[in-house]
Amino acid sequence: MRTLITGANGFVGSAVVRCLLDAGHEVRCLIRPGSDQSNLDGLHVETSVGDLRDHASLKRAIVNCENLFHVAADYRLWVPDPETMYDINVKGTEALILAATEIGIKRIIYTSSVATIGLNYDGSNANEKTPSSIDQMTGHYKRSKFLAEQVAQNFTRKYDLDLVIVNPSTPIGPRDLRPTPTGRIIVDTLRGRMPAYMDTGLNIAHVDDIAQGHLLAYMYGRPGERYILGGENMSLLQVLQTIDEISEKKIKRINIPAKLILPMAWIMEKVAAITKVEPRASVDSIRMAEKKMFFSSEKAISELGYQFRPAKSAIKDAITWFENNGYCDKYMNTKTKRKSLV
Numbered sequence: 001m002r003t004l005i006t007g008a009n010g011f012v013g014s015a016v017v018r019c020l021l022d023a024g025h026e027v028r029c030l031i032r033p034g035s036d037q038s039n040l041d042g043l044h045v046e047t048s049v050g051d052l053r054d055h056a057s058l059k060r061a062i063v064n065c066e067n068l069f070h071v072a073a074d075y076r077l078w079v080p081d082p083e084t085m086y087d088i089n090v091k092g093t094e095a096l097i098l099a100a101t102e103i104g105i106k107r108i109i110y111t112s113s114v115a116t117i118g119l120n121y122d123g124s125n126a127n128e129k130t131p132s133s134i135d136q137m138t139g140h141y142k143r144s145k146f147l148a149e150q151v152a153q154n155f156t157r158k159y160d161l162d163l164v165i166v167n168p169s170t171p172i173g174p175r176d177l178r179p180t181p182t183g184r185i186i187v188d189t190l191r192g193r194m195p196a197y198m199d200t201g202l203n204i205a206h207v208d209d210i211a212q213g214h215l216l217a218y219m220y221g222r223p224g225e226r227y228i229l230g231g232e233n234m235s236l237l238q239v240l241q242t243i244d245e246i247s248e249k250k251i252k253r254i255n256i257p258a259k260l261i262l263p264m265a266w267i268m269e270k271v272a273a274i275t276k277v278e279p280r281a282s283v284d285s286i287r288m289a290e291k292k293m294f295f296s297s298e299k300a301i302s303e304l305g306y307q308f309r310p311a312k313s314a315i316k317d318a319i320t321w322f323e324n325n326g327y328c329d330k331y332m333n334t335k336t337k338r339k340s341l342v
Contacts, residue, residue, distance in 0.1 A: 002026040004065040006052065006096065007072025011176045011183075012111065012168065014039035015211035016071055021045070023215055030061045030072070039175045052092025059099045068100050069214060071111040073148075075141060077181055078282035080273060082140040089144035094151045101159050108163040109218050112149045114203065114228060114295050115142040117167060123201070125233065125296040128167070128226050139284030149226075156224050164221035166214055169230035169295055172314040173207035174321035181285065185236075186318050188280075189243045190328045196256045197236050201292035204239065205231030206314035209307065216304040227300040232311035236289075239315070246316050258290045 003020055007013035008029030020027050021043060028046040031037060037047075050057025052072060062068065074088040093110070100108055118132035137143040149165060156163045176183040182202070188194050213229035221227060234242075237253070244251055265286045268279035300306035322328060 003067040005069040013071040055095040093148040123292040165226035169203035171207040200289035204311035230297040231308040233294040
């Protein structure tokens with residue numbers, strides 16, 4: 001049973017690869033030319049070089065595969081060229097699903113995001129039925145993922161596809177090479193560069209639990225349905241305090257309102273437009289943080305048998321990996337442009 005997985009060398013994708021191998025799948029990985037493949041070191045996988053913007057490469061990669069896990073996405077909260085993000089996340093998803101229908105792929109798992117799901121203004125947990133619209137999507141990443149999920153849903157209905165959508169929350173854990181925006185918070189905190197915080201909230205899940213959720217969606221998910229793969233809801237302050245506890249530090253922090261941070265984020269973006277280096281904070285990321293991003297995974301728990309470990313365990317594993325790989329020493333000195341598929 002050969003399975004194609006896109007974004008296989010990324011943070012979430014490489015965790016999914018490990019789950020698929022453990023479950024007995026023969027795995028073919030779609031890898032961008034010149035991308036870092038260290039997350040796949042030591043794994044028995046087949047690779048196919050391609051790009052979501054190169055539609056011919058998608059057709060080559062999917063030949064002789066029975067299943068598809070589409071995990072790849074351009075995940076950045078600031079982009080100098082938004083068109084690239086839409087080409088990858090929306091048009092790439094459309095081209096890949098079309099290629100899958102042409103060769104008769106049996107089952108498709110599409111990795112969306114909780115970014116496409118609406119939020120409750122009272123801060124209570126949102127779920128798969130919480131209303132959302134394109135107008136509610138803050139920033140190009142959320143908008144592109146919202147549109148891409150619509151593509152997946154429309155094709156599922158049009159072609160009667162065996163396609164299941166999963167919506168991961170905020171992944172934390174090992175192999176966060178980039179690192180992701182949340183991984184950056186951990187590294188910055190370890191380096192003592194988080195003296196302040198916003199009154200916001202996140203749903204923290206171990207990346208390996210999210211990966212296991214992908215496998216469970218493949219095994220038990222209902223076609224056309226979507227499932228939140230999340231974990232524990234925490235305020236940002238609780239996340240920072242957990243990092244402090246694990247690293248045995250005691251740090252007092254101040255709460256800064258979003259309206260005071262927005263001007264600084266705007267200035268950072270203007271500088272980034274010149275340097276081409278991703279800013280530490282973007283206007284979109286601050287606007288997103290004005291709401292508590294709390295979610296419920298009850299549907300995945302009841303229908304798929306999904307489970308998640310405590311957020312502290314995920315944060316601890318992330319800290320261990322970052323420290324063992326030298327991120328706390330070198331990350332903030334890196335001047336290269338951060339751009340990757342996760």
